[in-house]
Amino acid sequence: MVRQKRSRTVDLDFTLRKVFGKSGFRPVQREVINAVLEGHDVFLQAATSFGKSLCFQLPAVLDFGITVVVSPLLALMNNQIAGLRAANIKVATINSTTTSAVRTSILDDLKCGHPLTRLLYVTPEYCAMDHFRRILRVIHEQRELARIAIDEAHCISEWGHDFRPSFKELNFFKKEFPDVPIVCCTATATQRVRDDIITTLALSERNLKMYTMTTSRPNLHYEIRFKSDEVDQYDDFISWIRAVHGRRRKDAARASQLAMQDERIDNVSGIIYTLYRKDCELLAARLRDDGIGAKPYHAGLTNSDKDAHLEGWVSNKEGYDVIVATTAFGMGIDKENVRFVVHWQIPKSFEGFYQEAGRAGRDGKASLCIMYYGREDRDRAAGMLARDQARKENSKSNKGGMGPATQAAALGRAKSLQSLIAYCESTSACRHQLICQYFGEDITPECEWACDWHKNATALVKRKEEGLASEEWCSTQRERGLYSVDDYD
Numbered sequence: 001m002v003r004q005k006r007s008r009t010v011d012l013d014f015t016l017r018k019v020f021g022k023s024g025f026r027p028v029q030r031e032v033i034n035a036v037l038e039g040h041d042v043f044l045q046a047a048t049s050f051g052k053s054l055c056f057q058l059p060a061v062l063d064f065g066i067t068v069v070v071s072p073l074l075a076l077m078n079n080q081i082a083g084l085r086a087a088n089i090k091v092a093t094i095n096s097t098t099t100s101a102v103r104t105s106i107l108d109d110l111k112c113g114h115p116l117t118r119l120l121y122v123t124p125e126y127c128a129m130d131h132f133r134r135i136l137r138v139i140h141e142q143r144e145l146a147r148i149a150i151d152e153a154h155c156i157s158e159w160g161h162d163f164r165p166s167f168k169e170l171n172f173f174k175k176e177f178p179d180v181p182i183v184c185c186t187a188t189a190t191q192r193v194r195d196d197i198i199t200t201l202a203l204s205e206r207n208l209k210m211y212t213m214t215t216s217r218p219n220l221h222y223e224i225r226f227k228s229d230e231v232d233q234y235d236d237f238i239s240w241i242r243a244v245h246g247r248r249r250k251d252a253a254r255a256s257q258l259a260m261q262d263e264r265i266d267n268v269s270g271i272i273y274t275l276y277r278k279d280c281e282l283l284a285a286r287l288r289d290d291g292i293g294a295k296p297y298h299a300g301l302t303n304s305d306k307d308a309h310l311e312g313w314v315s316n317k318e319g320y321d322v323i324v325a326t327t328a329f330g331m332g333i334d335k336e337n338v339r340f341v342v343h344w345q346i347p348k349s350f351e352g353f354y355q356e357a358g359r360a361g362r363d364g365k366a367s368l369c370i371m372y373y374g375r376e377d378r379d380r381a382a383g384m385l386a387r388d389q390a391r392k393e394n395s396k397s398n399k400g401g402m403g404p405a406t407q408a409a410a411l412g413r414a415k416s417l418q419s420l421i422a423y424c425e426s427t428s429a430c431r432h433q434l435i436c437q438y439f440g441e442d443i444t445p446e447c448e449w450a451c452d453w454h455k456n457a458t459a460l461v462k463r464k465e466e467g468l469a470s471e472e473w474c475s476t477q478r479e480r481g482l483y484s485v486d487d488y489d
């Protein structure tokens with residue numbers, strides 16, 4: 001049911017400034033926020049760093065009742081919660097790291113039916129728990145369940161059909177509380193994924209407002225650096241980062257500006273993504289040996305190490321300039337001054353690549369996204385995907401055969417990697433254009449020399465010829481089983 005429209009311009013602008021400390025809305029944010037406040041279900045797809053979170057956070061502060069935010073990753077929850085707490089917003093999270101005393105006090109607040117908590121961050125798995133559902137019913141009876149926000153909503157389609165089935169069970173919300181609006185936010189959804197999310201959540205077209213904006217990020221400079229197993233790309237990277245530090249040091253005006261802002265010359269904040277945990281540790285250690293403040297981040301670290309590394313990096317602490325991470329550190333992480341994102345190998349999906357590269361340049365300043373691409377790594381990534389797929393097919397939950405949605409998701413994953421390979425191998429189109437094309441956008445995105453093709457297409461062709469192993473070589477190596485892979489995550 002659409003709520004009656006009321007004049008709230010003053011409230012919106014006031015809350016934006018006073019609570020969130022922002023001077024104005026970005027394009028389309030106001031429109032989306034109004035739709036949310038009017039009680040529509042909202043599907044918001046927009047580029048990384050667009051400011052999608054504000055579209056459910058501001059209504060949560062302004063409106064009455066509680067907003068339940070379903071979020072897939074702990075790092076992402078913690079990152080958003082830290083920002084909200086800094087703005088004095090009453091926010092809570094219940095997840096595997098919440099202590100029992102804190103959990104009890106949050107649950108006490110919820111159980112009364114009139115919670116003081118404005119935003120509650122939970123995982124989809126927690127939403128599937130009976131005791132939590134009982135509490136939600138109490139809050140709903142008191143008409144205090146304002147809305148459900150599903151952050152990174154593409155996970156419903158990417159993960160819900162196999163390894164995190166609780167995403168699929170989020171259909172519980174519309175079944176039990178059809179009058180409670182749902183807001184879905186994502187930066188990465190193809191048409192198939194959008195349709196899948198809407199069907200899974202049972203969002204009705206009558207009350208649904210769709211906002212699909214461009215994925216283009218003109219301030220990101222995309223570049224492929226071709227490599228083969230024969231060459232250690234470390235030398236290339238370390239020369240590059242040292243050159244960046246050197247330029248900052250040599251430029252007297254820049255150096256004194258940094259000194260005045262109490263910033264270090266070598267605080268060039270960045271992320272390096274690797275597919276394997278062992279690379280993560282080794283690379284971070286190697287960088288530290290070479291004087292670069294680098295820390296690892298992967299699922300095998302203790303929670304306290306992960307928190308310390310994330311916190312040090314976010315606060316620009318010395319020794320924490322570069323995070324070397326697996327995909328455990330990706331979606332949604334928001335830090336404004338990330339000047340580079342490097343993919344040490346090709347990731348397993350186009351969406352993953354776009355999400356991870358999207359951590360760069362969130363302050364709107366030019367930032368570099370480098371991918372080291374080798375055909376041997378391509379074959380390893382394909383091998384991983386095939387192995388993941390075989391595991392899923394053999395898993396208990398698929399004993400009766402894979403359903404059509406599960407099959408479509410599997411096909412989607414294979415297509416995604418194929419498209420990313422085509423992106424890396426391409427020497428005949430703008431990288432921004434290729435990204436938009438993948439997400440189904442029929443536009444020519446802005447690219448002011450912001451990709452390797454636009455910078456020098458001839459040099460790109462040459463670098464590819466010189467840098468990659470030949471297909472013949474890769475196929476013989478494949479036949480000999482040389483690209484089998486270790487465990488990763």
Ligand SMILES: Nc1ncnc2c1ncn2[C@@H]1O[C@H](COP(=O)(O)OP(=O)(O)OP(=O)(O)O)[C@@H](O)[C@H]1O
Binds near residue numbers: 025029047
């Ligand atoms: N109107 C605004 N004015 C200034 N800054 C804003 C505004 N709206 C959002 N931001 C800031 O933009 C940054 C990115 O916002 P947010 O994290 O919500 O991005 P997102 O769209 O969810 O991106 P991603 O999909 O990459 O997670 C945040 O630091 C946020 O505070």
